[in-house]
Amino acid sequence: MRPSSIAKDAARRLPALGTALLLSLGLFAPAAQAAGTPGSAPAGSPAAPAAPAASTGKAAPRTIPVPKSPDTPEDARPLASDPRAKATAPTAGSSVGAAKSARQFSAAAACDVSAFTGKSGAALVQQVKSSGLDCVNTLFQLAGNDAKGAFNEAQMVTVANALRDTAATYPGNNSTSAGQLVLFLRAGYYVQWNNKDVVGPYGDGLKSAIRGALDAFYAAPHSKDVTDANGDTLAEAVTLIDSAQENARYTGVVKRLLNDYTGSWPAAMTTAVANTETVIERGFDLPEFVAALQADPSFATTAASFVTRNSSLINGGDLVTKIGIQLGNLVANDALRAQGRPILKDLINRYPLVGNTGPLTMNLLWFAEKKDVGNCSLYGTCDVPAKLVPLVLTVDHTCNANLRIRAQDMTAQQLADTCTSLINQDAFFHKVVKDGGPVANDNNTNLEVVAFDDYYNYSLYAWEMYKIEVDNGGMYEEGDPAKAGNQARFIAHEASWLRPQFQIWNLNHEYTHYLDGRYNMYGDFEAGMTTPTIWWVEGLAEYVSYSYRGEHYDAAVAQAAKGTYTLSTLFDSTYDNADSTRVYNWGYLAVRYMLQSHPQDVDALLAKYRAGDWNGARTLLKTTIGTSYDADFATWLKQCGADNCGSLPTNQAPLCTAADTRQFDKNCRRDNVAATTGNYSYSFLTLPAGVKQLTITTTGGTGNADLYYNAGSWATTGSYTAKSTTSGNGETLTITNPPAGYVFFSLYAQQGFGGATVTTTYN
Incomplete structure (x- = not known):
């Protein structure tokens, strides 16, 4: 196995549950929380020496992760503490040229599998070279006897030797079909990895042959041509280095590509350089690769120079960022840590923590903090958590004395709606559980809701700002409620996949946990x-x-x-x-x-x-x-x-509080509204500018009340702009883009009515 270079934290972990939980989505979708999955740091790692003032610092007694939505979009930018695991198999499929994806056989009817499985020696070589790249690319899908027939060691040695011979006159393009030979070898390593019992082992014979093939290819003068024609084959040949696990032998090739690269290189050559990331990342799992880097410190400095020299290309999801992040593996290795420390220190402090360079700096910071524990002073990063809070959470909004929102990017209306949703939930919760106030010794008098702009930003920053796991959809931290001044906090992110609709993922579910912990469950989470x-x-x-x-x-x-x-x-x-x-x-x-x-x-x-x-x-x-x-x-x-x-x-919405019983406000109700037959119950409210939708509803009671609305004056049966006149008292009006200022509505007693409830809401 080739485990991920970014391990997961066992600290603050709850027993693991599967998190592929499909949930219906509504306003502030709850997406029930999952018990903990492993997080970002190696088991047993202590928290960083310095924590932000807003953070709880050490691991809290109650720390509950919630599941990611199955709709969370993939992001091409790397994420700090991402649980991505290095593939256990060589890379599948082609990334350049005519064959850009590993298609199923049905997509290439002209590609006859038996033409590869039923031939050997020169006939096999001719078949590979005469086939199209698309055809060869489908061979990544082989299994069973077909896999054995095409990719047993003898077949692979034959094709490797053919690549060696072809490389001697490689013209810098695919006119001699070197691309097909490289892709066939890549497919063979991939298929054998996944079907070892069928294909059989690969031994020294193939190792010698593949080294001869790659040596010859990289020695060919035209393999250095900076052209798309060469790049198509070169990119596959770079990946083949890792497929054959010859990462250590070809560190010089990687250094040359990194040292020569400029942002003006054509696309296929840029892909070839990008593919060195796989050679570097997975190379760190091979002792011989580590030994090669230990013997040649210039590899690390060349990679660092590649980053600084091409820093103008950094946009978060670029090859400079992705290759630069691999430098973090230096400090994860005892033998290479001394090489890596000055490089990481320079890069972390050279580039901003937010913006385009955020993925690079935050990933390298992760390596420095999690793989070189206790050395933040050496890197000059002890104050990073405190720095990040105001840099990332630029919105600081107080709903009331019990509720505060720290957000990355929320509008005034979104803040108001979130506050309203949570504040009104209090009354609903207490109605359900019929509590008599907070449990004894609970000092969690207020909740801080932290809302990142999306899952990507949550995962990129929250692990460092709040010392939490981020392979989840959010985290509720109760802390120690018996401790005076303890800060309960829900760390969340917006459900970006639902935009333009605004939602904070898990919000109402997690707010219930806060209320439940305060009013129902004595002590901290571990006690419960x-x-x-x-x-x-x-x-x-x-x-x-x-x-x-x-x-x-x-x-x-x-x-x-x-x-x-x-x-x-x-x-x-x-x-x-x-x-x-x-x-x-x-x-x-x-x-x-x-x-x-x-x-x-x-x-x-x-x-x-x-x-x-x-x-x-x-x-x-x-x-x-x-x-x-x-x-x-x-x-x-x-x-x-x-x-x-x-x-x-x-x-129910809360009761309206204005002294004038005719006056309504945003999200409030009046009960026991009544009028005698032929008469009105008049009402009004004042709307701010920018209201998109006003809703007026009437429910309950006896009789038959009809609802009338008017923007300019009192609403009557003869003066109105909208009405709802069903039988009984169940009426609803929704007014789109109402004007700012006074608007009016009334209940007309078609039949004398009483005991009705009238509610107004707007957004």
């Missing part, structure tokens, strides 16, 4: 994990998030129809014994059933959770309740699976 509580912790977060947002939980309803688990089994769920479906979908179902069918038991359970009586809570669930509700739960699941799960709590 002494007995199985995950069914409640994750189930409640799903229940509140979906119910509060009025979103239908399709995945949970589909699971209910399957009837997979008994209720008593779900009480035993932990991050260790349950997959994401059981944790989130089934946690939601268990919590919903208990809240609807046995609220007294929930009250009794929460009384024990709030007192930290974990054993008492466990006895209630497993002994007092035990299996007694399993049969009823099974019946309820059948009904729920048919989309009849029962009633959810309503999410």
Whole structure:
């Protein structure tokens, strides 16, 4: 195996769950949180010596990662602490020339596999050289007897020797079919790696032949031509170095390409240089490559010079960045650390931490911090976490005394909407759990929501700013709630894949965790994990998030129809014994059933959770309740699976606070609105400039009220610009781009009405 050069941190880890969790998306999608996957640093690594003032510093007792969305877009730019693993097989498929992807055989009907598997010696060589690059490229897909027939060692030696002979007169283009020979050899190494038992081993015979072939090719004068014609074959030949694991032997070739390269090189030659990244990165896994670099320090300085000389090309996803990042592997190796330290120190301090050079500096910083632990003073980076917070999080917004948002890029309207969503969720949460205030010794009086612009920026910066894992969709840190001044924090990112719609991924689910920890669960997270509580912790977060947002939980309803688990089994769920479906979908179902069918038991359970009586809570669930509700739960699941799960709590807007009972505001309601037949209940509100949508709704009560709206004066049946006149009191008006200033609406009593609720919202 060739493990990733960027390992994952075992610190602050919760038991691993699969995170390919498909979730329905709504406003501030919850995407239930997953138990921890490994993060960015090697196991046992301590935190960096310096942490930002806004950070909790050392690992917090309660640190819960959440899953990435399956829709998180790929980004071509490298990410610090990315769990990308080096491929265990040689690179598949062609990257240049006519064959730009490893196509299936059906895509190349003219390519006859038997023409390769049924020939050997000169006939095989002629077949390879006469085939098109597209045809040869399909051979990466071979398996079974075809793989053995085409790529056993004797066949590979034959083609390697042919490349050696062809290279002697290589003209700098593919007129002699050197490209097909190189691509065939690359395909052979790839297929043999994945089908060793069938193809058979590769030994010294092939090693000698491939060295002869590559020696001859790189000795050919025209292999140095700076042309696209040469670059097409050269790029494949560079990759072949790694496919054959001859990385150490050809460090001189890599040095030459890096030293000669300029930004004006043609595209195929640039690809050839870019392919040296694979030779370098995977070379660090080979002892002979490390020995070669140890004996020749000029390799490292040549690569560093390549970066500084071509720094004008850096845009975050360029070959300079990607090759430069590989210099970090120097300090990850005991034998090369002395070479690497001055190089990393120079590059980290030479280029800005944000902007186009951010991927380069942050990745190199990761190596310096995680692979050369405890030496931030040597690199001059001890204050980097504190520097990054204001550089990256340029938005600092206070919703109220209990809620603050630090963001990378949010508009005033997005901030206002986020504050409103969270503040209104408080009332909904308390209505569900019926708490009597915070649990004892909980000082988490406020929450800081950190919102990066997208997953890329979250992964690039959050690992250093907050010392967290970033191979996830966000992180909630409760810290130690008993500690005065402790800062609870949810570190999140926008769901960029949903733009232009604005969402913060997992927001309402994670805010429920904050509220649950403060009002229901005594102590820190570790205390609450002494007995199985995950069914409640994750189930409640799903229940509140979906119910509060009025979103239908399709995945949970589909699971209910399957009837997979008994209720008593779900009480035993932990991050260790349950997959994401059981944790989130089934946690939601268990919590919903208990809240609807046995609220007294929930009250009794929460009384024990709030007192930290974990054993008492466990006895209630497993002994007092035990299996007694399993049969009823099974019946309820059948009904729920048919989309009849029962009633959810309503999410009402807060009461309007203006003294004038006719006055409404953004997101507020008035109850018990009434008027006698033929009369009106008049109302108004003042809109700021830029409102895109105003919604007025009426519900409940008796009689029949019709809703009228007017922008310029009191709304009546004879003066209005919009109306809703259904039977009863269920009326809704949505006004697009209403004017700023006073707008008016009224309820006309078609039949005397009373007890109606009127709500206004706008964005």
